[in-house]
Amino acid sequence: MGCGIGGPVAAIALTKVGFSTVVYEAHLDPDHDRGSFLNTASNGVDALRLLGIGPRALEAGFSTPRMVMWSGTGKRLGDVANGRTSADGSTSVTIERRHLYRGLRDEASAHGIRIAHGKKLDGLAFDGDGVCVSFADGSSDRADLVVGADGIHSRVRTLIDPSCPAPRYTGQLSVGGITRGARISATPGEYHMIFGKRAFFGYSAPRAGEVYWFANVAEPETTREALAAVGSDAWKARLGALFEGDAGPAIEAIAATENIVAYPIFDMPRVPIWRREGAVLLGDAAHATSPSAGQGAALAIEDALVLAKCLRDVDGIEPALAAYEAQRRPRVEKVVKYSARVGGTKVPGPFGRWLRDLVMPYVLSRYANSDAHAWLYDSGLGWDERAETG
Ligand SMILES: Cc1cc2nc3c(=O)[nH]c(=O)nc-3n(C[C@H](O)[C@H](O)[C@H](O)COP(=O)(O)OP(=O)(O)OC[C@H]3O[C@@H](n4cnc5c(N)ncnc54)[C@H](O)[C@@H]3O)c2cc1C
Structure with missing residues (x-):
């Protein structure tokens, strides 16, 4: 549900493990409101490559492997790696949002996946034998599995758990x-x-x-x-x-x-319930992170890969969704927390600025190479080996 980043990638990954998928997107115009750009972190680029989607979806972007930090007075505070460089030379990629979304849609279509626009999910009915999905236009559909990749203001999230916290x-x-x-x-x-x-x-x-x-x-x-x-x-x-x-x-x-x-x-620091009887959350719907760590897109892509692997390797949909959540929750919550911390340091008062300009060069020198953030950029994911089962 949702044709942003996680939706089409999940559809492709699920198709690879034998599901027949449809992507339902609320907006009628595929290119609506897709302003500005984003950093697709190298761990997301790696996950796309594992799914065989990498280069084409990102080809309108440009490589951005480093970040240089400056004070407002023009003092160079230091520089750090923005992700890792993989064996094939690929790095984090900056890309206009509309180009990334279009690239992922094109990849999904090339995999034979139908994308239905103008289908705003409104209701879910759980009857123990799959999920019935209803849309704002009055139509409906049934599925064994509904993936809520409908973004930070997710409707699926509130249908799975009406008491879930707001962003x-x-x-x-x-x-x-x-x-x-x-x-x-x-x-x-x-x-x-x-x-x-x-x-x-x-x-x-x-x-x-x-x-x-x-x-x-x-x-x-x-x-x-x-x-x-x-x-x-x-x-x-x-x-x-x-x-x-x-x-x-x-x-x-x-x-x-x-x-x-x-x-x-x-952001969404913790979404207590991710799944219910054949419906599951993915991407921002499950764990929106502020943009300061440049990780939201990459995490949604990683989710898609892990979800498909669990459904491939674990018997039964419910145990597979449990394995997916168990594998993803610690990592994504750690990233959301880290990103919130980075974002909170951006505009301090005069004393904070003075202290930061003094201390940051030493701190950054410890983080100059990409190994310092290995936990962030090395998801440890593969595609061929079996999924962890819980
Ligand atoms: C200003 C800003 C800058 C950012 N910069 C970065 C960055 O540099 N790097 C980075 O990695 N991340 C960045 N992010 C975060 C990133 O955009 C998200 O993490 C990412 O888009 C999540 O993908 P998603 O597929 O979960 O959700 P989305 O990309 O938001 O896609 C959700 C889709 O679901 C659709 N939808 C919503 N409701 C329904 C419904 N009821 N029925 C059907 N469809 C529905 C929406 O129309 C949308 O197409 C930024 C976010 C913001 C706001």
Whole structure:
């Protein structure tokens, strides 16, 4: 359920282990509202490769294996690996969201999977013999297994457990865009992360003049709709004031961007119930992480691979779903926690900034190579060996 990242990948993985799958997506327009870009971490790239989906789905992206950290005064604080480089040379990939989603949809179609758009899941009925799914348009379907890959505001999650907690607002917005034609020099392969005085600015410039950027801005809780109503010119004015006086290309990149999009950042620290009688959660529906660790997409892809392996190797759907949850829950909850911690350090007060600029170079020197974050980027997943059974 849901044709974002986890949905099509799960459909492909389940097809590989013998299921006949359909992907139902709420939106009628496949390219609706797919603004901005994301970092597909190397562990997600690895999992796609194991499923045989790698290169084509990501071909519109560019390699981003390193991150350089800067203070708002222009001091280089250090640099760290953004993921690992695999034996075939692949790394974390930055890609426009709409290109990744389209790439995954194309891969699913190439595997013979039907994608039905304009099908907003509304209800689930559990009768002990599969799951009956009903849609907002009045239609319905039956399945042995329903995978809720319907994102952070998942409907499947509330149908599996009506008392599940709501997503947690992190207190920050992510505002971003892609600039073409700015006079900013290219630094292929690198993200630059700038701890500004009033807000955080990150960017990568794969080609001269082209800048993929985002800003994290503190803001009381708001909605996606309210943010969409703000408009690019108003964002330019607001962000221009926030980054005034900071070193780096923030102001120029922002001013040269045609379309600026903004999201309130939520996460889901712990979803107590992931599954019920043939329905199971996957990706953000089960464990949305804030973007600070750049892991949400990769975790959804890993989930898909593990779910399919468990269904392949464990007898019976319920025991297989239990094995999937047992294998995934500790890892994803650890990543959500880690990402929340990273996000919380982005805009400290004056003393925090002073301390950070002093201490961070030493801390970063310990994390300069990718082994320091092996737990994050090495999922240890394979496809051919048997799934862990619990
Ligand atoms: C501003 C921002 C920046 C981010 N940056 C990064 C990053 O750099 N790296 C990274 O890895 N992650 C990033 N993330 C997180 C990442 O986008 C998610 O973790 C990832 O998209 C999760 O994939 P998913 O398939 O679970 O959900 P989604 O990609 O959200 O897909 C869910 C799909 O389900 C559909 N849907 C919803 N409700 C229904 C319904 N009732 N019936 C049918 N379909 C439904 C939706 O329309 C959507 O297509 C970012 C998130 C935000 C908000």
